[in-house]
Amino acid sequence: MNTRLECLKKYGSDYYINRLVEEGKLFRVDKGIFSEEEHVPELALLSFKYPKAIITMETAFYLYGLTDEVPDACSMATKREAAPIADNRVKQVFMPKELLGLGTTTMDYQGYDIQIFDRERLLVELVRYKSKLPFAYYKEVLGNYRRILPQLNSEKIRDYAEAVPKSDMVIRTLKTEVY
Numbered sequence: 025m026n027t028r029l030e031c032l033k034k035y036g037s038d039y040y041i042n043r044l045v046e047e048g049k050l051f052r053v054d055k056g057i058f059s060e061e062e063h064v065p066e067l068a069l070l071s072f073k074y075p076k077a078i079i080t081m082e083t084a085f086y087l088y089g090l091t092d093e094v095p096d097a098c099s100m101a102t103k104r105e106a107a108p109i110a111d112n113r114v115k116q117v118f119m120p121k122e123l124l125g126l127g128t129t130t131m132d133y134q135g136y137d138i139q140i141f142d143r144e145r146l147l148v149e150l151v152r153y154k155s156k157l158p159f160a161y162y163k164e165v166l167g168n169y170r171r172i173l174p175q176l177n178s179e180k181i182r183d184y185a186e187a188v189p190k191s192d193m194v195i196r197t198l199k200t201e202v203y
Contacts, residue, residue, distance in 0.1 A: 025072045028056045068136030070098050074109060077102045078128050079140040080117055081149060088143055090168040127184055144180040148188060151197045
């Protein structure tokens with residue numbers, strides 16, 4: 025995928041960009057975003073369109089196979105000071121900028137790189153937002169976490185839990201409900 029500006033550098037002018045689109049050699053996949061492939065997965069497009077946002081919560085739980093419930097919108101975390109994302113395909117989660125980079129990783133999604141929190145960070149987020157999630161959904165994701173616990177890095181989980189606000193509550197909940 026490329027932005028219009030990247031396409032201008034590559035092809036020289038809007039005329040050539042439009043000509044390639046007409047010839048079916050380039051596709052306009054979103055406003056100001058072009059691809060050489062006709063169909064781009066929505067998550068890959070959103071991750072490209074909002075490069076400073078990180079996929080989190082319901083969307084990430086689904087991508088990691090911790091739930092089979094397909095989310096209505098893509099949950100994306102941004103720093104608290106970021107402008108609101110005016111896109112009905114995105115559910116924006118604001119967080120302090122020092123927490124945004126914590127546990128960020130890149131995942132290959134259908135041949136595209138997307139920014140997402142790792143599973144350890146998501147476990148901490150699950151516990152932090154427990155009261156905002158439907159109880160049955162929380163229990164389903166938590167149960168799936170218990171199954172994959174041996175695969176997770178417990179040191180990372182502890183470090184993440186100590187870094188977030190209300191860390192005592194998060195650590196207590198992890199000890200009583202997960203371990």
